[in-house]
Amino acid sequence: MSRLYKTEGVVLKHSYMGEADAVLSIYTPALGKLRAVARGAKRSKSRLGGHLEPLNHCSIMLARGRSLDIISGCDTLETFMPLRANLWLMSCGLYVAELTDRLGVEGTENRSLFQLLLNTLRSLSDGVHPGIALRYFDFRSMACSGYLPEIWRCVACGCALEMGSHQFSAPAGGLLCPDCAPALSSLQMISVNAIKVLRFFSRNDFSAIARLKLKPDVMREIEVVMQNYVTYVLDQEVNSAKWLNKLRGSGMWLTS
Ligand SMILES: [Zn+2]
Structure with a gap:
């Protein structure tokens, strides 16, 4: 060697x-x-x-x-210069880096995760809405690390889910039908619009998500679901997520 x-x-x-x-x-x-x-x-x-x-x-x-x-x-x-000139964008970039650091395994190739990292930093630099870029990164980084959440069928019984709001369980790893949900704890209701966005994430690449426009309440809903899921998978909170919430609360950021 x-x-x-x-x-x-x-x-x-x-x-x-x-x-x-x-x-x-x-x-x-x-x-x-x-x-x-x-x-x-x-x-x-x-x-x-x-x-x-x-x-x-x-x-x-x-x-x-x-x-x-x-x-x-x-x-x-x-160098992703636009990130270095904006505290909020830089913090978003560091969130993506921290999550990659936690999910990445030393000496183990994961080209999808590498490409996702690079594409997310490029899209943050190119002006894609940071909230959408980060949630897409959350979803896809879980998928390419072996933790794809089930969003098409009930994760417990496997039945196809009817179009509508459903409960999401981070420990179970996805959505539940109305029959299975009552037996589980740690549930979170997720609206039909938020489910549609997750399904869109699962089938589309950056060129499509760059054109996506989401209402703030749907964006917030997806953020909470994905952050609960990421925290469950990592068995730990992401420090930069706490920092982003603090920045958002302080109004020190320029864009969400
Ligand atoms: Zn079920």
């Missing part, structure tokens, strides 16, 4: 180690999540530091190390 190798990747987060080094979590197409060290990244004259900012899409050269691999070179491919 060669000591040096190259990969593209999106920087999900970095933390400093010692006086000058940084440990990065990077999401790659073929290697899944990759943790690597950038020596001297904290120094102001570092060649690497600027390229390795969170959310940057880079081409990275690495050398195999004993425990963590070491970044020896890096070129920036995309």
